[in-house]
Amino acid sequence: MKRFFAFACLVTTSCFAVQAQDWKPAGDKILTTWGEHLDPENPHPEYPRPQLERKENWKTLNGLWKYTIVDKSISEKPTSWEGDILVPFAVESALSGVGKEVGKDKALWYSRTISVPKTFRKGRALLHFGAVDWQCDVYVNGQHIGQHEGGFDPFSFDITSALKKGTEQEVVVRVWDPTSDGPQPRGKQINNPHGIWYTPVTGIWQTVWLENVPESYIVNTKQTPDVDQSLLHFSAEVAEAKEGDQLLVEVYDGAQKIAEQQFAANQALALSLKNPMLWNPDNPKLYDLDIKLVRKGKVIDQVKSYFAMRKISVKTGNDGIQRMYLNDEFVFHYGPLDQGWWPDGLHTPPSDEALKFDVVKTKEMGFNMIRKHIKVEQARWYRHCDSIGILVWQDMPSGDLGENIWDMQPGKISNGIHDKNRTSESEAIYKKEWKAIMDALHNFPSIVVWVPFNEAWGQFKTKEITEWTMNYDPSRLVNSASGGNFAYIGHILDIHNYPGAAMPDPNLFGDKFVLALGEFGGLGLPVEGHTWQEKDNWGYQSFKNKEELKKRYQELVTDLNALVKRGLSAGVYTQTTDVEVETNGLMTYDRKVIKIPEAELKKMHEVLYQHVVQ
Missing domain, CATH: 3.20.20.80 (Glycosidases)
Structure with missing residues (x-):
């Protein structure tokens, strides 16, 4: 079975390499040096979430996907595709390899067959999107997983129940974006670019990635510095927490542990820090966090994060000016x-x-x-x-x-x-x-x-x-x-x-x-x-x-x-x-x-x- 899996991966990789050879930037606009040397087989390969790192069990899904643009009234998966699009670049961009506009009357569809390792079957499989502009529907193996609206915030779906036997799984994404014809936040995008208004950005424009987590896992953390009290206010959301679960939070200054505290999951605490160094532009001091979900003495999940001690405030000077x-x-x-x-x-x-x-x-x-x-x-x-x-x-x-x-x-x-x-x-x-x-x-x-x-x-x-x-x-x-x-x-x-x-x-x-x-x-x-x-x-x-x-x-x-x-x-x-x-x-x-x-x-x-x- 291992040999078969390796062969399947080799075939998939070889096919992808052939597709990548055919990719080139669309249009005739100027390119950056990085764009000129972009590797379409490995765009934006970095781990995308620096404030909640779980680097062991993840894989990027950036790369070439199939795409097509159809009338927005069509709600079923297309039966044919126009070509390849390089994710995570918007369809209007040169680096997408497409360079086409979509508009309010059309929908942009993506499709890709992904390989989900067997190790991801243990626990939960999460499909993450850094950002998709604007309305996004996600399907896995024909099953509608969920919808997200918002062009600038990250989101994810638990796709575990939609996975079928075998490693290969089909992911399909539908995007609708009215740009300046809708009321949604869009920034400088406009359907008719001119002056201070720029080209529309439709679809996936940040990293797409797959992550394997335990059944109980740390969803997010929130850390807020309190410089006056030398405290770090900390809380975390834990999915499927069990009674008695604990969070162990350790603070590091480089390799040295300087503080730790254990407390009940899904509760908040204030970590006391002794003489912390303050962050400022001349000395951007960061402290590392190691956060562990502990059940009966065993570590169930573990993530890394970081924080800084800094305070922004308003004061009135002797001249009476704030x-x-x-x-x-x-x-x-x-x-x-x-x-x-x-x-x-x-x-x-x-x-x-x-x-x-x-x-x-x-x-x-x-x-x-x-x-x-x-x-x-x-x-x-x-x-x-x-x-x-x-x-x-x-x-x-x-x-x-x-x-x-x-x-x-x-x-x-x-x-x-x-x-x-x-x-x-x-x-x-x-x-x-x-x-x-x-x-x-x-x-x-x-x-x-x-x-x-x-x-x-x-x-x-x-x-x-x-x-x-x-x-x-x-x-x-x-x-x-x-x-x-x-x-x-x-x-x-x-x-x-x-x-x-x-x-x-x-x-x-x-x-x-x-x-x-x-x-x-x-x-x-x-x-x-x-x-x-x-x-x-x-x-x-x-x-x-x-x-x-x-x-x-x-x-x-x-x-x-x-x-x-x-x-x-x-x-x-x-x-x-x-x-x-x-x-x-x-x-x-x-x-x-x-x-x-x-x-x-x-x-x-x-x-x-x-x-x-x-």
């Missing part, structure tokens, strides 16, 4: 607007190396923060921010746009007057996905600010949403509406201004809110051979060469520094990279050209972090 404090020290937050788009993969970077590249370059440029703009990244991106030392402001992807009146001038509008009236269905979709996103990202210490709304893009019930967000996660600050319609709720008052630096009036608002410049800059420089299209590219202010660009950028930083002295707590420069026809990035869209050298940017930025507040 500012953001990290670990009880004023730290000016300065970073780029980071949209996380790629010319070849759209929402999906071509590799984990590419994913990390943007974070590394941001740090090398002397930024200490990233505003992740109306997109949620795959979990490994946040791990990179945690370990490299970057503060993250996390936006909620916007959706259901239109009908809002945008007024970003504080003091000119009354509470909630410009909130959009969304349908009950639209509101429910937003609330469900915002909670799912916050749950999925809670354990990443780099995230210090939640941003429920951007400008007037689908903004509704601002006071209610902001208060809920503050109550649901009091360990972080909340920027209710970045550059949006101010309901005078939350911790931060945030304006957008292009291209120059500006700030809310500290005399009017400095004693009530943290003052932030949520977007500015947008200095554009198209670089020949590295643009999405040959002409009609744009920036908020365009330049002819790198020298002109650098001179103007230095002026902006000088102006920004003057505002920090007046009480500004944060600035967000637009943006990390060019994105489609926008050429206002510090790097080109393909990441091949950095427009201002990293060392020069870092030297410019140093002055921003030298302010001492009493």
